[in-house]
Amino acid sequence: MAHDDIVIPADTGAVLIVDLDAIADNFRLIRDRCPSARVGASVKANAYGLGVGPVTRTLAAAGCESFFVATLAEGVYLRKIGCDAEIIVLNGPEPGTGSIFRDARLTATLNSLAQIQTWAAEATLGHTPAWLHVDTGMNRLGLGADDVDAILAAPERISSLAIVGILSHLACADHPGHPMNAAQRTAFDAVRDRLEPLTGPVAASLANSPGVFLGPDFHYGLVRPGAALYGIRPLMDGPNPMNQVIDIYTKILQLRNVDTPMTVGYGAAHQVTSPRRIATLAAGYADGYPRAATARMEGNSMCAFIDGQAAPLVGRVSMDLITIDVTEIPVELCQPGQIVELMGPHVQVDEVADVSGTIAYEVLSRLGARLHVDYRGGVR
């Protein structure tokens, strides 16, 4: 999106614009892709750094009825701020938390025999619904094949529980051709068949954002995207079908002329080889712009944009400041206070992540608390 109304308050260095309408559009785009499944939303980690309140209210207004969080505290908070939908806690219950789940009407995910045992002990507090998470190859969280054997050998482990669904998680869905995808789907169907005599025909869920784009065989009854809702590309190859959601703008604090043999920034890492004009920007890694975008490479392929014109980052990103080379940009655009795009129409968050050796999920979830957040559209 392009903005002609960007305001960076005088007391702050950078603004994060979150386009809530784009999140709602992304929700509808995924819903259209999954005609036979309900679409839930992963809103863990403060909705990947974008603000769980506005994001959840916007998604609920768009028709989202299930929200996934990682921790119990995230679930309690989401209920407290008025979310009335189903809230599923992925990391599962710990002993003594049953009454918290019940009072906040949270759905547990049971990931291990220990969590099943905990839940069976706490379920006497009330019939609180739970999903079973089965591991199908990720080897991270969820019941392994041995655990399923143990349940089948002793069905009373789960017979008192209100199991409402079975879920698993894909390891390689962002690579559609990866053999893990089909293997995990086959394993998921097999374990669901094994458990069905005990659980009855309950809901099933396998797909995260990239899983949605693997096609209807992966959708089951409920998909649970996060990243794609927030504009992150779901697949590694091909164009990103999602609407971009965030922009980050900062402003020029200061300008200076430099020439050989001067250097710019920490470590004197950027050596000037000809007369250059350098602009210092009022944002840094404390705002969430990865230091690794420049720390790893002195070729510096990352750019910021001034009125759509590229200015390469030079020197290292520091906590509060970034330096860019504006020699090629008209001088009237390079004045203190000038607005500069760090991420937005010309710089996708995926690109910043690629150059920084990470993924956009990490860039978003590390956006700084210091950013001034400007929500557009949606339900705030």
Ligand SMILES: *Cc1c(COP(=O)(O)O)cnc(C)c1O
């Ligand atoms: C985080 C998470 C999701 C959402 O994944 P995205 O790749 O962000 O769509 C779905 N399911 C589980 C179990 C998760 O942990």
